[in-house]
Amino acid sequence: MAETSHKEETFRVGETELRVIKGGQGKPLLVFHGELGFPGWLQWLDVLARKRTIWIPLHPGFGKTPMASWIMNMRDLGAFYARFIREQKLAPVDVIGFSLGGWLAAEMAIANSAQFSKMVLVGATGLRPPSGEIMDMFTRTARGYLNASVIDSRNNPEFAKLFGGEQTPEQFEAWEDARAETARIAWAPYMYTQSMPELLANVAGLPTLILWGKQDPVVPLSAGELYHQKIAGSKLVTFDNCGHMPEVEKPADFIKAIESFLG
Amino acid sequence: MHVMFFTERAYHAVPEDEVFKIRSFFGVPNKFFDAQKGAQLLNEYIDEKIMCDELGFDGLMLNEHHGTPFCMGAVMDVEAAVLARATKRAKIVLLGNPIPTVANPLRLAEELAMIDMISGGRLVPGWVRGAGSEQLANNANPAYNREYFDEAHDLILAAWTRPGPFRWEGKHFHYRFVNPWVLPLQKPHPPIWIPGLISPETVKWCAHHRYPYVALATLLKPTLEMFNMYAKIAGDLGYQAGPENFGYLQPVFCADTEEKAEELGKNFLFGGGFSHFARPEWMFPPGYNSKEATRRLASQAANPNLPGHGLLDHDPENDAELQALKKALYGTYPEWLRQSQMITGTPKTIVPKLRHVLEVLRPGIFSFWLDGPAPLKDRRRCVELLGKEVLPAMHEIGKELGLTDPFQVKPGSRQLSNGKAEPVGRPDLIAESTLGA
Numbered sequence: 288m289a290e291t292s293h294k295e296e297t298f299r300v301g302e303t304e305l306r307v308i309k310g311g312q313g314k315p316l317l318v319f320h321g322e323l324g325f326p327g328w329l330q331w332l333d334v335l336a337r338k339r340t341i342w343i344p345l346h347p348g349f350g351k352t353p354m355a356s357w358i359m360n361m362r363d364l365g366a367f368y369a370r371f372i373r374e375q376k377l378a379p380v381d382v383i384g385f386s387l388g389g390w391l392a393a394e395m396a397i398a399n400s401a402q403f404s405k406m407v408l409v410g411a412t413g414l415r416p417p418s419g420e421i422m423d424m425f426t427r428t429a430r431g432y433l434n435a436s437v438i439d440s441r442n443n444p445e446f447a448k449l450f451g452g453e454q455t456p457e458q459f460e461a462w463e464d465a466r467a468e469t470a471r472i473a474w475a476p477y478m479y480t481q482s483m484p485e486l487l488a489n490v491a492g493l494p495t496l497i498l499w500g501k502q503d504p505v506v507p508l509s510a511g512e513l514y515h516q517k518i519a520g521s522k523l524v525t526f527d528n529c530g531h532m533p534e535v536e537k538p539a540d541f542i543k544a545i546e547s548f549l550g
Numbered sequence: 551m552h553v554m555f556f557t558e559r560a561y562h563a564v565p566e567d568e569v570f571k572i573r574s575f576f577g578v579p580n581k582f583f584d585a586q587k588g589a590q591l592l593n594e595y596i597d598e599k600i601m602c603d604e605l606g607f608d609g610l611m612l613n614e615h616h617g618t619p620f621c622m623g624a625v626m627d628v629e630a631a632v633l634a635r636a637t638k639r640a641k642i643v644l645l646g647n648p649i650p651t652v653a654n655p656l657r658l659a660e661e662l663a664m665i666d667m668i669s670g671g672r673l674v675p676g677w678v679r680g681a682g683s684e685q686l687a688n689n690a691n692p693a694y695n696r697e698y699f700d701e702a703h704d705l706i707l708a709a710w711t712r713p714g715p716f717r718w719e720g721k722h723f724h725y726r727f728v729n730p731w732v733l734p735l736q737k738p739h740p741p742i743w744i745p746g747l748i749s750p751e752t753v754k755w756c757a758h759h760r761y762p763y764v765a766l767a768t769l770l771k772p773t774l775e776m777f778n779m780y781a782k783i784a785g786d787l788g789y790q791a792g793p794e795n796f797g798y799l800q801p802v803f804c805a806d807t808e809e810k811a812e813e814l815g816k817n818f819l820f821g822g823g824f825s826h827f828a829r830p831e832w833m834f835p836p837g838y839n840s841k842e843a844t845r846r847l848a849s850q851a852a853n854p855n856l857p858g859h860g861l862l863d864h865d866p867e868n869d870a871e872l873q874a875l876k877k878a879l880y881g882t883y884p885e886w887l888r889q890s891q892m893i894t895g896t897p898k899t900i901v902p903k904l905r906h907v908l909e910v911l912r913p914g915i916f917s918f919w920l921d922g923p924a925p926l927k928d929r930r931r932c933v934e935l936l937g938k939e940v941l942p943a944m945h946e947i948g949k950e951l952g953l954t955d956p957f958q959v960k961p962g963s964r965q966l967s968n969g970k971a972e973p974v975g976r977p978d979l980i981a982e983s984t985l986g987a
Binding site: 425426427428431456459460463464466467468469470471474475 | 686689691692693694830831832834835836837839841844845
């Protein structure tokens, strides 16, 4: 499969040189990666890039974009990206957030829902699950966390391509950077904002799609259901026999759900 | 020369196979802890320290770990408080309080001040970052470990030396009223020593603060390299490092016969021994290491300095694998002895071996380390022999070699000769057999 061409660009946000992976054509689509960084250009990005210009900023401190020591919580990171969106004149922009990236999108929507036109949350952290717990990445190795986050890590070609094989020193270092930055902003309470259920009322009116693996071992589906309940007018789509990475575990269903929502 | 005694206060009644099963002391479920047995052991360890004081040891060294049968001293200051009143002469040396894991450093400043007062000014506090697992056990964010360390250190010293009341508005700590009404007896504050596993960042920090650096049972060659890094930085800062700037901890097992001493020493490998089993996800929590240290780790799964590393790359899946691992691990014992990581013998044979270590490293501080599940009478005999026969010999060697301790020469007070730092120690004396990794 030919990959859509994409390249890395640098944008200045305050004192920070923000690295952004950009590819495709058409209306911008902002993608927020999760707690272990940008995994690589996946199949679903290839499909969406035919109609949309994909912007994937690499979060400060996750390796390529240098750490900004003033960013100490999710509100800080959200405010950083609010500035980026304003200065690049992207608003209102469609956004997709994965896991920790979903939490980021939700925090930004709470602060100012007008900066987004549509929002997609995929297995988003950010809420304390009404039942079950968010799997703790900090008591596992990066590799152990990834393997435990999907239903079948051994028989998925895209997963194997992304994360299989021997761990290279570069990969180890990138994962350690990602883990460290995630710890800075999400150590305790782990991966959620206490007041999120009340604050989500501010998101009302923003078209929101919530995507979740029914068997997500990282963020229990109960959190997805709570997002759905608290964001008025939102739509919840679940994938059966699927863990925390529907974009890798159920790519066809995932692409279909996103395309029909974004139009 | 300041000679101390140290033990981890281990809970040796833990079934050893439980440690091997997860290849880690940290994380063994506490259902295996029996408080009756624990109480007995803790009191035996305190009695042992009192015995050391009576035998004439210069220092009683304590440390702190959490959530592990490897060390029951989860709140070291409690033990130090007991020793402050129950002992008469020896310094109470805390190496060290894991300050990044303490949410309220002001309370720590108060605890230590009380210990110093009760002991009549015999406290030597020290600080550590805490092992990776300590961050998890205390839920202290490892990504801010260094920042917590620096700020807690500054706050404690300010609480001890700056007239109160004052406010503290730091990055991580915030106090509206710092005005402790318990202050250390020693002025301006008790002497501070820092222990470490030869991390360059800590060595540099110590040299800048002129704090003695105590290497914890690390191999001689890299230890001496770090001492010399310290000495070089000291030179850049305008002072000559001397023996009073350095310390060394070493496992030493003494008995009436060679065979008995070897048997005692082998117990040190119980459960995999010191640092043998370190699960990376617990030893290296997120952000705990500097970028440089992460880069070093990227090419090595764990500390390769220690014999026995890499015996099995996964948890034992069945009893046969577990027993094979155990056998392989105990099989590394000769290597420990060969690398001088551990010294065993009778007083007569131990003293020349210790002399070699002192000649090479030239530390002003030395601590014996006794650990392993030995019968009480063997432990007591070991301490007695060390105190009555080895300790006086160490003091003599110290005098002969000019190994000044921090109470004889103030660390950092030595002038440079010709404006240039002299190297420390004697790398040329490191025998082939002790080159290590």
